[in-house]
Amino acid sequence: MGNTMLEAAQHQWHPIASSEELEYRHTFHGQLLGREFAVWRADDGNVNVWENRCLHRGVRLSIGINDGTELTCQYHGWRYANRTAGCTYIPAHPADSPARTICNRTYPAVERYGLVWSGEAPQGDPPGVALLDGTDVLSLRPIPVNADLETVHRQLTAYVFQPNEGLDGAKAAVSVETSGDLSIGLSSVSGDCKTQAVFFLQPVDSDRTVIRGVLAGMPAHKAQLDVLHHHNERLSALRERCEAEASQLPQPEKLQPVIQPVSEELAGMPEQSTSGRNADLRVKIARKWSTAEGIAGFELVSIDGQLPTFQPGAHIDVHLPNGLVRQYSVTNGPGETQSYKIGVKREPDSAGGSQCLHDDVREGDVLAISEPRNNFPLRRDAVKTLLIAGGIGVTPILSMAQALYHTGLDFELHYFAQDDSHLAFPDILETLGDSLHTHLGLDPEETEQCLEGLLADYQPAMHLYVCGPGPMLETTRHTADRLGWPDQAVHFEYFKNTHEIDDSTSFEIALSRSVMTLQVPAGTTIMDVLRDNGVSVPSSCEQGACGTCVATVLEGEPDHQDVYLSETEKKRGDRIMTCVSRSKSARLVLDI
Amino acid sequence: MTGCTDPTILNLWFAIGAEQETTPCIVSDTVLLEEDLSFTLDRVGQPLVWRRDARWPAGSVIDTSDVSVTLPVKQAYGYIWTCLGQPSADIFPIEEYDEPDRRNLNAASIGVNVSGPRAIENFLDMGHFPYVHTDILGVQPHTEVKEYDVEISESRDEIVATRCRFFQPMASTASTGGADVEYVYRVPHPYCSVLYKSSGQNPQRMDVIALFLQPVNQERVRAHMLLSMLDEANDERVMRRFQQTIFGQDKPILENQYPKKLPLDPRAETPIRADKSAVAYRRWLSSKGVTYGVIPAAN
Numbered sequence: 001m002g003n004t005m006l007e008a009a010q011h012q013w014h015p016i017a018s019s020e021e022l023e024y025r026h027t028f029h030g031q032l033l034g035r036e037f038a039v040w041r042a043d044d045g046n047v048n049v050w051e052n053r054c055l056h057r058g059v060r061l062s063i064g065i066n067d068g069t070e071l072t073c074q075y076h077g078w079r080y081a082n083r084t085a086g087c088t089y090i091p092a093h094p095a096d097s098p099a100r101t102i103c104n105r106t107y108p109a110v111e112r113y114g115l116v117w118s119g120e121a122p123q124g125d126p127p128g129v130a131l132l133d134g135t136d137v138l139s140l141r142p143i144p145v146n147a148d149l150e151t152v153h154r155q156l157t158a159y160v161f162q163p164n165e166g167l168d169g170a171k172a173a174v175s176v177e178t179s180g181d182l183s184i185g186l187s188s189v190s191g192d193c194k195t196q197a198v199f200f201l202q203p204v205d206s207d208r209t210v211i212r213g214v215l216a217g218m219p220a221h222k223a224q225l226d227v228l229h230h231h232n233e234r235l236s237a238l239r240e241r242c243e244a245e246a247s248q249l250p251q252p253e254k255l256q257p258v259i260q261p262v263s264e265e266l267a268g269m270p271e272q273s274t275s276g277r278n279a280d281l282r283v284k285i286a287r288k289w290s291t292a293e294g295i296a297g298f299e300l301v302s303i304d305g306q307l308p309t310f311q312p313g314a315h316i317d318v319h320l321p322n323g324l325v326r327q328y329s330v331t332n333g334p335g336e337t338q339s340y341k342i343g344v345k346r347e348p349d350s351a352g353g354s355q356c357l358h359d360d361v362r363e364g365d366v367l368a369i370s371e372p373r374n375n376f377p378l379r380r381d382a383v384k385t386l387l388i389a390g391g392i393g394v395t396p397i398l399s400m401a402q403a404l405y406h407t408g409l410d411f412e413l414h415y416f417a418q419d420d421s422h423l424a425f426p427d428i429l430e431t432l433g434d435s436l437h438t439h440l441g442l443d444p445e446e447t448e449q450c451l452e453g454l455l456a457d458y459q460p461a462m463h464l465y466v467c468g469p470g471p472m473l474e475t476t477r478h479t480a481d482r483l484g485w486p487d488q489a490v491h492f493e494y495f496k497n498t499h500e501i502d503d504s505t506s507f508e509i510a511l512s513r514s515v516m517t518l519q520v521p522a523g524t525t526i527m528d529v530l531r532d533n534g535v536s537v538p539s540s541c542e543q544g545a546c547g548t549c550v551a552t553v554l555e556g557e558p559d560h561q562d563v564y565l566s567e568t569e570k571k572r573g574d575r576i577m578t579c580v581s582r583s584k585s586a587r588l589v590l591d592i
Numbered sequence: 593m594t595g596c597t598d599p600t601i602l603n604l605w606f607a608i609g610a611e612q613e614t615t616p617c618i619v620s621d622t623v624l625l626e627e628d629l630s631f632t633l634d635r636v637g638q639p640l641v642w643r644r645d646a647r648w649p650a651g652s653v654i655d656t657s658d659v660s661v662t663l664p665v666k667q668a669y670g671y672i673w674t675c676l677g678q679p680s681a682d683i684f685p686i687e688e689y690d691e692p693d694r695r696n697l698n699a700a701s702i703g704v705n706v707s708g709p710r711a712i713e714n715f716l717d718m719g720h721f722p723y724v725h726t727d728i729l730g731v732q733p734h735t736e737v738k739e740y741d742v743e744i745s746e747s748r749d750e751i752v753a754t755r756c757r758f759f760q761p762m763a764s765t766a767s768t769g770g771a772d773v774e775y776v777y778r779v780p781h782p783y784c785s786v787l788y789k790s791s792g793q794n795p796q797r798m799d800v801i802a803l804f805l806q807p808v809n810q811e812r813v814r815a816h817m818l819l820s821m822l823d824e825a826n827d828e829r830v831m832r833r834f835q836q837t838i839f840g841q842d843k844p845i846l847e848n849q850y851p852k853k854l855p856l857d858p859r860a861e862t863p864i865r866a867d868k869s870a871v872a873y874r875r876w877l878s879s880k881g882v883t884y885g886v887i888p889a890a891n
Contacts, residue, residue: 058860060848074848076719077723091722267859
């Protein structure tokens with residue numbers, strides 16, 4: 001293939017698979033212009049066309065496992081999400097959420113005429129073929145030929161076949177109806193019978209081409225097999241002619257696809273993100289509905305392109321029309337990447353956040369949100385996981401439950417709520433089967449008793465995740481502690497920090513990497529001082545609940561005022577939430 | 593033939609066959625660094641290696657005194673080693689091999705369509721145990737690779753990874769149940785690695801498994817495996833079969849890595865903390881200027 005032709009081919013659409021080849025939960029090995037693809041259909045119907053190598057160690061993803069929502073690499077079990085190809089889980093580090101944007105290269109995919117179309121950088125839409133539009137089509141078995149594109153093209157213009165209804169009839173007259181670089185439309189007429197067919201040429205490499213034939217019109221069911229046999233025979237003979245001809249030609253050089261290097265950020269060991277509260281994404285409210293008493297569901301879709309990958313436990317910042325910023329957990333299950341679904345409870349003492357979403361924001365409105373951030377990551381190396389949710393605290397837990405359910409890991413979800421009408425997202429709950437246990441209408445004392453029972457039997461490698469109102473969370477943590485759960489097995493997320501913040505102290509902070517020494521006066525937070533001095537700090541809730549603004553403490557004794565760190569982590573004193581916590585020592589050295 | 597022009601690699605010793613599997617005075621053929629070689633043992637068990645010669649085809653009986661031009665040879669760890677360049681005096685040490693109560697055996701020599709450095713990285717890697725060696729060296733959900741230490745030993749110019757621990761349901765033929773197994777890894781040679789693993793039978797000491805790769809070309813190796821075990825219970829067949837099962841599980845993964853040569857550019861692939869030893873290995877190869885079997889980083 002000449003250079004100009006190759007160049008042109010890189011900007012064209014090509015068939016790389018037939019729809020039938022993408023069987024249920026199969027991963028198909030596609031090839032085009034020397035490049036390999038992992039092609040797989042998710043259970044929601046979406047066709048994924050990805051670079052055929054895991055970003056980690058280069059193993060082909062076409063040998064990966066398609067579980068209907070994510071593709072898992074065979075080598076180290078890295079999971080990549082439907083649509084985004086973003087990594088959602090790295091089993092070697094179960095406690096971490098993949099902090100970096102580890103994302104495989106994706107290619108466009110369109111299904112048309114029973115074929116899956118893709119390309120390196122195709123322009124516009126896949127080609128329309130008048131012969132095939134507005135009619136049923138039958139796609140033939142793909143015929144791989146060890147010959148270059150031109151040879152196969154030339155042979156195909158002389159391809160002779162019988163019309164569907166006249167397979168045994170007199171020798172048909174075949175004429176070329178259309179001819180392009182990459183396809184040939186033929187028409188076969190014998191007596192009264194006529195069949196039109198289009199043969200697409202898929203240039204797999206410089207010396208290999210796949211013929212993908214599509215017949216216009218579907219033959220009667222009984223005749224289908226005969227028609228397929230007919231073409232199989234004729235095309236196999238054509239293949240032999242092509243290969244004989246190509247063997248006389250000099251062997252062309254194989255195409256060398258360019259594999260894009262991973263981003264600078266992914267090349268080294270992970271660094272913390274440094275952006276502040278961001279609102280990079282614009283989303284439209286595709287749906288707003290009442291999912292339970294006092295709880296509104298919102299489905300947010302991107303207005304320009306694909307939403308970033310989320311992981312179970314992740315939250316987004318929602319920037320409201322009235323200027324407030326609120327955090328909401330993504331409730332989605334694995335692979336649900338077309339939208340984010342969040343649940344918002346109307347708070348009676350709302351400062352205007354939940355009220356605004358309930359009363360003022362409507363379907364069709366556009367909101368600014370942050371990328372999903374995960375400070376409540378789900379380990380998947382537990383022998384059993386207990387999920388405990390109270391009220392609206394169920395939202396991050398729902399995402400976790402679906403991930404665990406989908407991968408067949410042992411878990412129980414205990415959902416505490418006032419009554420049936422307060423159970424949010426019943427459509428999701430329904431899918432969790434026997435793993436769901438609801439506890440309705442319990443007063444605080446009964447709740448505590450119930451928790452005692454649930455937490456009674458701690459075993460090594462069990463993990464507990466809890467999210468709910470402050471008092472219930474405290475009770476769960478204390479009960480777990482009393483019943484022998486180690487601190488590192490208990491994971492929690494508070495909605496907000498209800499502790500009163502004491503900001504009366506003043507102290508000095510030294511930034512070891514930035515080589516700066518700054519004063520934090522009473523009434524000002526570490527975060528404010530950092531930002532005033534041009535040091536950017538990532539943040540989200542800014543009240544010591546979400547964990548986004550964490551910094552490493554190298555020296556000094558932090559005065560923890562957050563609800564994010566566990567007791568053990570607080571005692572260790574090597575991390576601090578810069579939005580609310582302060583210093584007990586006169587000086588604090590931070591790794592910033 | 594392009595052949596190997598990498599001086600670092602040309603001057604290394606490579607294992608090319610097990611002594612036990614070589615019949616004295618019968619010619620065996622092999623390929624090292626794209627060079628066709630023949631080898632055998634003489635009547636007293638001394639090895640000799642020469643560039644292939646039509647006079648002495650594989651399988652023929654030979655009078656070893658007829659072969660006048662031979663390559664450097666050594667016998668070490670049950671294998672015949674040779675070198676196509678200017679060899680160093682010694683092959684790297686494995687002290688445990690000489691301990692009297694150990695059972696030393698060559699477990700297998702298996703062809704794999706991948707570069708040597710990719711195979712070394714696989715040997716150093718623990719994260720794949722639950723996925724590739726399911727129910728043997730690892731089992732889900734126990735997938736965590738705990739923090740470990742890696743350093744380049746100054747005295748020996750080799751990579752050493754210590755404090756490596758991984759949960760294993762059945763770490764060797766001598767194990768009966770699951771436990772955290774401790775490993776130490778050494779990479780004393782760009783194409784060889786030695787692992788030490790806590791022994792099921794004697795907690796104070798460690799079993800040794802060594803991998804000696806023979807590069808046939810840049811994208812194909814023969815992997816020779818040495819076992820030096822404290823296992824007294826199992827017969828050699830069982831121990832061999834165990835290692836061959838493990839290796840048989842790695843082979844299809846290794847053969848599906850793209851590219852087959854190991855890319856040394858940090859931006860070619862995405863490391864995580866668990867890959868510390870692989871990161872050190874790639875840097876070590878870069879610092880030695882190795883070009884054979886790798887894609888050197890563009891400077």
